[in-house]
Amino acid sequence: MPDSLYQSALTSLHTTISQTATAIQTSAQSRTNTVSETTEYLRRVNLHTLITTDYTLPTTPLLLHITGTKGKGSTASFAESILRHSHTLTTGLFTSPHLVCVRERIKINGRAVSEEVFGRCYWEVRTLLAKHENPDDLPTYPGYFRYLTVLALYIFNAEKVAAIILEVGMGGRYDATNVFPQPTVAGVCLLDLDHCR
Numbered sequence: 384m385p386d387s388l389y390q391s392a393l394t395s396l397h398t399t400i401s402q403t404a405t406a407i408q409t410s411a412q413s414r415t416n417t418v419s420e421t422t423e424y425l426r427r428v429n430l431h432t433l434i435t436t437d438y439t440l441p442t443t444p445l446l447l448h449i450t451g452t453k454g455k456g457s458t459a460s461f462a463e464s465i466l467r468h469s470h471t472l473t474t475g476l477f478t479s480p481h482l483v484c485v486r487e488r489i490k491i492n493g494r495a496v497s498e499e500v501f502g503r504c505y506w507e508v509r510t511l512l513a514k515h516e517n518p519d520d521l522p523t524y525p526g527y528f529r530y531l532t533v534l535a536l537y538i539f540n541a542e543k544v545a546a547i548i549l550e551v552g553m554g555g556r557y558d559a560t561n562v563f564p565q566p567t568v569a570g571v572c573l574l575d576l577d578h579c580r
Contacts, residue, residue, distance in 0.1 A: 388502030393485065396505065399527045417529065417557040424525050424533050425562060428511045433540055434562045444539070445472070445546040446563055450554050451572025458572050459550040466546045467492055475539035477560070478550040479528065489535045491542050504538050525559075528552045532559040 425434055437443065445466070449459045456478050463476040474492055481487040486495040496504075512524055525533060532552075539547050549566075551558045 387498065388506060389498035390502075392502045392505035395509065396485070396527065396530060399524060399530055414557045417559050418561050420521055421525065421529050421532060421559045422562050423521060424512065424529065425536065427515050428508050428533060428537055430533075430536055430540060433536060434564075437565075444475075444544055445568070446566040447546065447548045447568045447570065448551070448560065448563060448566040449549065449570040449572065450551040450558075451570075452554070452575035454572040455550050455554075455570075458570055459548050462570070463490070463493065463546075463548045466548070472545040473543070474546045474548065475535070475542065475544035476548045476550075477532070477535040477539075479531070479552050485531070488531055489538055491538070491544065496538055500538060501534075504541065505534060508534055508537050529559045532562075 422431075422434060425431060447459070447462050449455045449462070451458075459476060459478055463474045466472045467474045474490075476490040476493070477488060478490075479488050484495070486498065486501050489496045489501070508530075509524065515523070524530065535549075536547075549560045549563075551560050
């Protein structure tokens, strides 16, 4: 029996993870390019208008961007729940890491996206990315977290959510979620000295 779209998407997604010492060092050195590269990947999947949108307009989704060392996942989940229950908005929540399955990172209205949606959208994104030549040495496909960031935003756009809640990954100025120049709300939780390197 052939793999489902979801299983083949997981297999493909895991090829973007490389934990060799060289890969980790190279990744750290290119971290300063994360925002510009993620912006380019979003352009390649036709989401450039999503990141240049004025999030104060009533026709655009609300955008909550939450950072910090401790408590950002809980804060993002609380904010999502409040927007969904008290304001009856359709929500898209992006968090990391996941505990059991990768779909936990991308939620619509408080529920992890289905295997069908994840698999279908993963391959749609991959197909769009594959169409671009890379004269600027940008890899055809982003690394694991960047890919998930692009995928989450692609799914949220397809589902036409009214509010997007993004939790940063490693955080800091070079986090892949920092592609939005001016979110509706930026939340900063407790800051600590983790991940200084």
